[in-house]
Amino acid sequence: MHVVGVFILAVCVDVIICVVDHRFAYIKCDQAISYTNVLREWVASGIRWLILQGVITFARNGSSRVLQRWVTSHCLLGPIFFTGHIVMLGSFELEKSCVWLLNLLAAATACLFWEMSWPDKSYQSNGEKRRQTARALFKRVILLYRPDYILLFGAFVFLSLAVLCEMFIPFYTGQVIDILKSQYQWNDFLTAILFMGFFSLGSSFSAGCRGGLFMCAINSFTCRVRVKLFRSLVSQEIGFYETTKTGDLSCRLSTDTNLMARAVALNVNVLLRTFIKTLGMLSLMVSLSWKLTVLMLMETPITGLLQNIYDTFYQKLVQEVQNSIARANDAAEEAVSGIRTVRGFRTEKSESRRYDDRLMDTHNLKTKRDTVRAVYLLVRRLTEVGMKVAMLYYGRLIIQSGEMSTGNLVSFILYQSDLADNIRTLIYIFGDMLNSVSAAGKVIEYLDRKPEVSTEGTLQPDVLKGHVQFQNLTFSYPTRPDQKVLKDFSLELKPGQMTALVGSSGGGKTTCVGLLERFYQAQEGEILLDGQPLQNYQHKYLHMKVAMVGQEPVLFSGSVKDNITYGLGECSLQRVQEAARKANAHGFISQLEKGYDTDVGERGGLLSGGQKQRIAIARALIREPQVLILDEVTSCLDTESEQMVQKALASCPNQTLLVVAHRLKTIERADQIVVIDNGTVIEKGTHKELMERQGSYYRLSERLFTDS
Structure with a gap:
């Protein structure tokens, strides 16, 4: 049973236990009876711990360290909080349902954060192995970008200029608001507007140049890698094609090479741009109000935790979608290449159903993938709204105290919006880079694959007897x-x-x-x-x-003529005709509309079986x-x-x-x-x-x- 399902089951069981125990009531304890309630609280929590441990052990058919940590934390937080309240304040006056809910959220958050930051060794070794593999693949992709280093360097220069210009736009926006609110000064207002226009124009121009250079690098990389991959594939032994589906190879040539290009050009572009903007905006925000900056940074660990959970599920679904697309391509390839057999046995409907089933599998996986993303975005937006409300509330208090102006608050809010997006982007981009690099894994595996049948011989005798x-x-x-x-x-x-x-x-x-x-x-x-x-x-x-x-x-x-001279390069027409005569093919070729220049169609489909056979003999x-x-x-x-x-x-x-x-x-x-x-x-x-x-x-x- 899945960990999430067991967690929900355990929460439901705990709710039932607490309701039966009447512990969601409003409780007011005075000094006289407080210590008796403390003992009762510890005993009840111990019983809950035993029951919940039994539930997760039975449901998981074994132990789960994450759930065990959560059960222990959840059951201990209540009596610890209750005991501390009694010892320090001498009384306890709080609705227990609120305490239970806070304990649940705090324990779950702490256990998830622990698991993401310091996983168990059994999982840590696998995670470290995956990270090492991802780093090795990423280095290989960077090396494949070597011919495009000039384009990438120019793109990074324009990227830095665009970021520097973007950072000052919110600052001068706040300056304009303060100028309009105070006694109006035309010179100050004009200066702020000119600076805003200059930085906006510089940002747009640099961003356009950056995007154009990155796209040129991506296109050059994609074409080059596809040629290398195709050259490697056609060099493999025949047995390789007997064990590898055609749809899988076409998917690697078309889809995965594009994902490889994104791994460096687009993701590194976004990563560097976001990192530089984050550092610059943080320094400006601290200069405006360090208190609001500290409040805003409290969102970062929550966002990181959500992103880690999201990446765990999303990357797995992305890989499944890629494999499903490859299977669908393979089904279509088989039906199209064998269309005569399909038509001869009247299996058009069954082939359509088979292709439809493959597409439905892909559709279901994409729906599942998009659902995970939608839930993640919903939770992330709720976190954003909560942080904005808190920041506006404390911002109003700071303005009332005279520590900052209204314009500075507007600048801070604009920075905060961008900074929150940048922090989420920094967290997201690592997951997306991992996804892109994982797609490169199969491509690089094919690029590095050595044929099992060696083609590295060097012997070329002038005379060969043929024994x-x-x-x-x-x-x-x-x-x-x-x-x-x-x-x-x-x-x-x-x-x-x-x-x-x-x-x-x-x-x-x-x-x-x-x-x-x-x-x-x-x-x-x-x-x-x-x-x-x-x-x-x-x-x-x-x-x-x-x-x-x-x-x-x-x-x-x-x-x-191209088919007869296949693999030989330029050959005289006289030599081609001589070979065709030996194969008894010259007669029917001469009767074709364009003779030896007649197109034979895809796979020779415009010729009969006997004609194709004679051309093949002439080719030999x-x-x-x-x-x-x-x-x-x-x-x-x-x-x-x-x-x-x-x-x-x-x-x-x-x-x-x-x-x-x-x-x-x-x-x-x-x-x-x-x-x-x-x-x-x-x-x-x-x-x-x-x-x-x-x-x-x-x-x-x-x-x-x-x-x-």
Whole structure:
């Protein structure tokens, strides 16, 4: 049960005990019976303490140190106050309900203040750890702002000028009121008005320059961090994207980078401006009336206590809202990216409901967050009103005593209004900075994350034969670490030969392709290319020499030529056309409206599956790779295109070719056929040899292979 709920329950129980005991009555004690009442008061308080301790222990299913402190303080304050009154004054004449209420508020306030200022060690260690983390993140954000230091320095200069000008406006306002109230002097009045206008103009001009420079710094920071974050994300291994939602990544790129920018530029702006104004106004207020200044400062601990309680709940809700927005973005991304599947299975309504549920979760969390903020603002405004009433009352008494003028009181009130806001801002800004820095935590985590599949190799030989060896590989996917996809897997791919991987679905064929492409890193064993481990090769060099065409080709928005030359930079049209001819793509590309400059649409949506497949094959062939991987690429091709591709591949006699296919016509030409099942090699040989054995390959050919 929550601490607040248990506190309310304990208060209700205490009210019932006191009503039963008839202790809310008006009591008048004289000297004769006072000491008997003192004893009775202590005994009754002890009984209340035992009952309330039992209530909080039972309701919390254990002890709560905050509530225990409150119960002890609440039960002891009454008899202590009663005893002191009797001993010092000899009588007691006060309504006990008022005493009970004052005890309740005093004990609760003291315990909360104690808990916020000196928390228990069990909580203190966690709090200190969070503060250390926040400080480290804040330093990282400041370092990321390094290219914008000139803009920030200029903004801080104008910030100081704006603050200095703002501080003198209330002072001259009071001077004008005193001049108008006394015997009117035109020269004094004109001087005060001129100074007011000068400081107002200077404040406005400096504030505008300050805001403009800060906004420039924020925009520059946001763009730079987004580019760095995107560069870091696209450098991660494939397994990272299998365990991380797309909506989460898009939320970090869009929302959290903006919060990071606020952490320094806006929050430090407000912090410095408020701190400088607070010091200046305090000195001016003390010169006007030190008594009213002391009274006004009594509001500070109350405001700090309220802000600490508010930050505890609000920051947690803000983080939950960010996570909920990421989940909603993920649901929308999945539905939009798979719109054909959604339309094909008529699940538009269910996807809309799923997205609506995610949005409702976000809405409910935002409502809860805003409710907490509304309650906090209400209590804070009530505190402000109470302080203003007290200040006006004592201000009237000071004016009547002749210690200050009416104009000085007006200046003091104007300063007090600004100072109260500044103190609340100083307290609030630390919580908001913590919130902003916490949003930066995930971004910096992604910025610092090193890919589990290393891309730091340096080997770039001038001649590469393409001899590939899989040596005793054991591999599990990051999403299924307990399920071994490959088990002590060994295989050799020789230059100038075509190797075909066959087997039932889930046997490990595509996994071999992913490991050869360095999408993943095997837990045991290694893959050698010309006798060197794959991780020793330079990343760009390796993927120029080892090219793959997947069973689901991915094209990017842009022209046909851009997709064929993807990652190569500038290539001649003649070279692009030659690769397209080898993939039997030149014919349909020439018939397009703009030929090779035709836009393929988002993800190649303006082309058919077979057309996308041929462009993907051309994208691989234009690189002239030494090792070529074809993963089910002929499934979308017609017979003519397949023959053209086979002819193009046959024209490269020294190339190492690895094919994953289900078509018998494609496989039977292979120099080596490898049958994989449950992550191990169970048969290998030529088509003729394996058919003569009448083993797994023979049974598989009868069941799965079709000859169109």
